[in-house]
Amino acid sequence: MKKILTSVLALAMGVSLVGCGETTDNSSASSSGSKSDKTVGIAMPTKSLERWNRDGEYLKNQFEAAGYKVELKYSDNDTTQQNNDIQGMIADGVNLLMIAAIDGSTLSQTLDEAKAANIPVIAYDRLIMNTDAVSYYVSFDNYTVGKLQGEFVRDQLGLDNAAGPFNIEFTAGDPADNNAGYFFNGAYEALQSYIDAGKLVIPSGKKEFEQVATPSWSTDTALENMQNTLASYYSDGTVLDVALCSNDSTALGVAQAITSDYAGSNAPIVTGQDGDIANLKNIVDGIQTMTVYKNVSDEASVTLEVSKAILAGNTPDANLLSSLSAEASFDTESYNNGVKNVPSYLLVPYVITKDSLQKLVDTGLYQWDSDNKYLESTASTT
Numbered sequence: 311m312k313k314i315l316t317s318v319l320a321l322a323m324g325v326s327l328v329g330c331g332e333t334t335d336n337s338s339a340s341s342s343g344s345k346s347d348k349t350v351g352i353a354m355p356t357k358s359l360e361r362w363n364r365d366g367e368y369l370k371n372q373f374e375a376a377g378y379k380v381e382l383k384y385s386d387n388d389t390t391q392q393n394n395d396i397q398g399m400i401a402d403g404v405n406l407l408m409i410a411a412i413d414g415s416t417l418s419q420t421l422d423e424a425k426a427a428n429i430p431v432i433a434y435d436r437l438i439m440n441t442d443a444v445s446y447y448v449s450f451d452n453y454t455v456g457k458l459q460g461e462f463v464r465d466q467l468g469l470d471n472a473a474g475p476f477n478i479e480f481t482a483g484d485p486a487d488n489n490a491g492y493f494f495n496g497a498y499e500a501l502q503s504y505i506d507a508g509k510l511v512i513p514s515g516k517k518e519f520e521q522v523a524t525p526s527w528s529t530d531t532a533l534e535n536m537q538n539t540l541a542s543y544y545s546d547g548t549v550l551d552v553a554l555c556s557n558d559s560t561a562l563g564v565a566q567a568i569t570s571d572y573a574g575s576n577a578p579i580v581t582g583q584d585g586d587i588a589n590l591k592n593i594v595d596g597i598q599t600m601t602v603y604k605n606v607s608d609e610a611s612v613t614l615e616v617s618k619a620i621l622a623g624n625t626p627d628a629n630l631l632s633s634l635s636a637e638a639s640f641d642t643e644s645y646n647n648g649v650k651n652v653p654s655y656l657l658v659p660y661v662i663t664k665d666s667l668q669k670l671v672d673t674g675l676y677q678w679d680s681d682n683k684y685l686e687s688t689a690s691t692t
């Protein structure tokens with residue numbers, strides 16, 4: 311296992327030094343295809359969900375520091391727009407595409423065009439389905455994200471020893487996002503034996519992914535769904551012990567519904583994922599209990615290394631990780647997109663609670679505010 315996190319800054323600085331060298335050299339090297347001749351196209355889903363702002367910024371900064379030109383597009387969670395944006399980048403002649411898909415199943419035709427133009431494609435964070443045009447997938451171990459949430463609930467409630475029963479409700483992510491099922495299954499399966507044994511009860515009966523999915527990962531939809539659940543199943547004084555939410559944007563809505571509409575006097579356990587600023591505030595205030603943190607600066611670093619290797623004509627494999635500080639694994643079996651197993655670099659997520667917020671500050675990506683109470687991002691866009 312490699313050392314995580316601490317050398318992110320060092321890595322970024324190292325990269326930027328290399329980048330400076332390349333740029334200075336540019337006049338003599340330009341005709342022989344230096345990095346600065348190469349443009350990468352980055353397609354992000356939306357600015358309305360916090361994390362993609364951070365991803366876009368880290369990717370852009372790191373690629374530019376390494377001497378690449380960057381075209382960065384956000385597509386407003388609109389699949390037609392994302393297809394158009396990617397087609398625009400293909401027409402502009404980008405040398406490589408990295409795409410965080412809005413809907414992983416809607417890009418096949420556009421990616422046929424990329425393939426015809428010999429533009430390699432990296433699926434960023436979300437797998438792109440039903441196409442052989444994707445070369446690599448860079449993400450986190452998505453199943454483990456959910457598993458960490460489920461295990462956190464198990465440990466908080468002491469499910470192995472406590473008599474229970476405890477009540478739980480699930481809120482999952484966008485059915486168009488291939489990650490969402492992994493998150494839900496990871497969490498559900500970590501808790502399944504306690505549900506089967508009757509120690510954990512789901513008063514709404516909603517235990518299938520489709521019943522608890524949240525299109526577009528919308529905070530408002532998660533809020534409304536939770537309000538409806540509370541009105542239908544908890545208005546008689548039934549206690550809600552856990553609201554298991556797949557990520558922070560949904561946890562934000564669910565926590566809001568609990569604050570406004572839940573009659574009980576306990577503070578239910580609320581899970582999340584991402585380390586969004588509003589959610590970290592809720593964690594300080596005791597309205598959310600944990601978040602599964604994914605260091606997207608590390609995700610950008612791995613993506614940069616994979617891209618460099620591809621653009622140099624190499625075929626990246628497990629060896630690529632030996633030069634990186636980010637903790638990750640190379641996996642050629644777990645992610646099949648319906649056409650092929652997509653070779654995957656999977657980074658390692660971890661749990662953050664109120665007691666471990668300093669760990670985020672230690673990444674260099676967050677800082678305490680002037681009152682030393684809440685966290686702020688050190689990235690400029692968030």
Ligand code: GAL
Nearest residue numbers: 359361436487489527557584
């Ligand atoms: C997922 C991503 C999560 C979360 C969610 C909503 O694909 O892996 O980190 O942010 O989208 O944006």
